[in-house]
Amino acid sequence: MTKLKAPVAVPADVDGDLATLRGDCARMAGHWHVPDRTASGPVSPSLIHGVEVPSKSARLLDAMSDYGD
Template sequence: MTNSTPAPAFRDPDFTLAQLRGDCVRMAPHWPMAARVVPAPVPPSSIRGVVVPPVSVRLVGGLPGFG
């Protein structure tokens, strides 16, 4: 089945973000979601070979939430 009617965003220059969001909300139930996969935790002792450049360490260390 093909739809020969262009989407409103392409034929109406006044199409708003609110209208687009409304269209997305109406279409969301039609899109299936994959089952959420939660990865198993990994103990820090098994993480080896990760190299973090000193500049990145300083950057993250300077962030209020991580420093």
């Protein structure tokens, strides 16, 4: 007969686990203010300006395959 060792204790996650995260979110939910939903219309492309993407991020996105490849 094989003698089994006691299970090795796994160290707790320093940042917490999913249950802790869900509990934190539940406690904070009462503090969040949700504004009334308003319908938004389309924005003219001429109004969209000033968006800067770091070259490192642009290269990363350029190297990714398109959705569905």
